[in-house]
Amino acid sequence: METSQMVQVLRDRGYRVTPQRMEVINIVMEKLRRREHPTFNDILNEVRQKMPTISTSTVYSILQILEESGYVVSFEHNGRTYYDSAMPHLNILCINKNKVLDVEVDEVVEALKRRGITPVAITVKAVCKDQ
Numbered sequence: 001m002e003t004s005q006m007v008q009v010l011r012d013r014g015y016r017v018t019p020q021r022m023e024v025i026n027i028v029m030e031k032l033r034r035r036e037h038p039t040f041n042d043i044l045n046e047v048r049q050k051m052p053t054i055s056t057s058t059v060y061s062i063l064q065i066l067e068e069s070g071y072v073v074s075f076e077h078n079g080r081t082y083y084d085s086a087m088p089h090l091n092i093l094c095i096n097k098n099k100v101l102d103v104e105v106d107e108v109v110e111a112l113k114r115r116g117i118t119p120v121a122i123t124v125k126a127v128c129k130d131q
Contacts, residue, residue: 003029006071015065020054023047024062028072028083037082037091037100073121088119094128101128 003025007017015021027046031038044059063083066072072083077093082100084091088109092101105122112119 006066006069009069010065013069020047020051020058021062021065023051023054024059025066028063028066032072032083032085035102037084037102039080039082041080043083070120075121075123084121086120089122091121091123092128093123093125095125096127099128 006025006029007022010017010021024043024047027043028038031042040060040063043063044054044056047054047059063072063074067074067083070086073086074081074083075091076082077100078098090103090105090108092103093099094101108122109119
């Protein structure tokens with residue numbers, strides 16, 4: 001989803017589109033376009049480069065709005081919260097490398113859909129060879 005569409009949906013749901021929200025949205029969307037899996041701290045640190053006084057709770061609440069609105073999903077790995085695209089795909093959590101990899105798995109997604117399940121995120125913990 002494009003940022004402009006996301007802004008309109010937020011407005012339609014009664015949220016004000018503040019500079020802080022826009023900054024967090026832009027950072028999250030850019031990271032997801034690059035297929036990164038940013039942590040809360042990654043996002044907070046990048047926002048603070050442009051808005052040094054933004055509070056932790058403000059960033060957290062904006063991420064909650066994005067998740068509740070269906071734009072991102074979050075998952076935990078090694079005590080960190082990661083944010084990811086809400087598009088169906090497989091996240092491989094490399095427990096031995098502390099990495100997160102994306103894998104497109106149309107067969108798995110289609111098999112779930114045939115059972116009436118529409119996956120948003122599928123997470124698999126695995127031991128990964130050198131990547």
